[in-house]
Amino acid sequence: MRREVGNVSDRNVIISGGAGGAGRVIAARFADAGAHVTVGDSDPAATQDFARERPDILCKAMDAGDETAVDALFSLAEDRFGPVDVLINNVGIAGPTAAVEDVSLVDWDRSLRVNLTSQFLFVRRAVPKMKSLGRGVILNTSSGSAKTGLPLRLPYVVTKGAVLSMTMNLARELGPSGIRVNAILPGAIRGDRIQRVIDAKAEALGVTPAEYETTLLRYVSLRTMVEPDDLADMAIFLASDQGKRITGQMIGVDGNIEYEE
Numbered sequence: 267m268r269r270e271v272g273n274v275s276d277r278n279v280i281i282s283g284g285a286g287g288a289g290r291v292i293a294a295r296f297a298d299a300g301a302h303v304t305v306g307d308s309d310p311a312a313t314q315d316f317a318r319e320r321p322d323i324l325c326k327a328m329d330a331g332d333e334t335a336v337d338a339l340f341s342l343a344e345d346r347f348g349p350v351d352v353l354i355n356n357v358g359i360a361g362p363t364a365a366v367e368d369v370s371l372v373d374w375d376r377s378l379r380v381n382l383t384s385q386f387l388f389v390r391r392a393v394p395k396m397k398s399l400g401r402g403v404i405l406n407t408s409s410g411s412a413k414t415g416l417p418l419r420l421p422y423v424v425t426k427g428a429v430l431s432m433t434m435n436l437a438r439e440l441g442p443s444g445i446r447v448n449a450i451l452p453g454a455i456r457g458d459r460i461q462r463v464i465d466a467k468a469e470a471l472g473v474t475p476a477e478y479e480t481t482l483l484r485y486v487s488l489r490t491m492v493e494p495d496d497l498a499d500m501a502i503f504l505a506s507d508q509g510k511r512i513t514g515q516m517i518g519v520d521g522n523i524e525y526e527e
Contacts, residue, residue, distance in 0.1 A: 272506025275300030283357030291494035304343035330384035355385040361422040381425035402445040410523040437514030446513035453520025488521035
C-alpha cells in the first residue's frame, strides 16, 4: 500500500543507481506518486528487468562516472519529460574491505570515481537547467559511516565524507538560485548489498556473519536495519514542497548509528 508523504506529481526526476536495491524502490515510489522518472544504472540486467517491470520509468544502462554517459542520460530525460528538477545521486559501491596498507590504488580510484566523481558529474549537468528554472532539488546519498568512521572501509568512508562537504558547499552556492541540496545518510539498508558487506566484514574480523550483524545493530539506537521505503519516504518529502525550506542538511535515516567497528 502506497504511503502518502509529499506531492511530487509531475516532477522530472533522475536517479543514478536506480535499477537495483534501495534506488529501485525510490524510483518506483516517485513514479507511483506521479513523478516522471529516469534511472541510470551500471547493471544492464537489472536495468532491463526494471524497464520490463516498470515501462513508465525510463531506464538506461550507463557508467555514472563517465561524463558522456551522464550527458546522454540527461538528454534522454529532457527529450521525454523536459528539464530535470530533481536529482537523486544514489549510485555507490561498498569498496574494498581491507586494512589501509592493503588497499590497492585501483580500488581507491574506483571508489572515488563511483561514489564521488559520479555525483559531481550529475550535479554539474543538472545545475544549468535548474538555474534557468529558478528551482531544483539535489539529494546526495552519503552514509552514517561518514560520521562514525568505519575501520577497514577507508575508501568508502572517505568518499561518503566528501559527499557531505560537497552537499554543504553546493547548498550555499546554489541556494540563491532557488536550488536546495541535502544529503541523506542511510544506515544498514536491508537487502543483498548489506548482506555482502556483512559477509566480507565478518570474514575480515574472523567471526560469523550472524555474529557481526548482532554487533552491527548493537550500536544502532533503534536496533534495526533501514528499509528501502524509509529512504523513499525521506527523498519524497525533501523533493516536495513540504521540504521547501530544507537545504544544506545531513539527514540520517539510520536508527541513530552510535558507533561502528
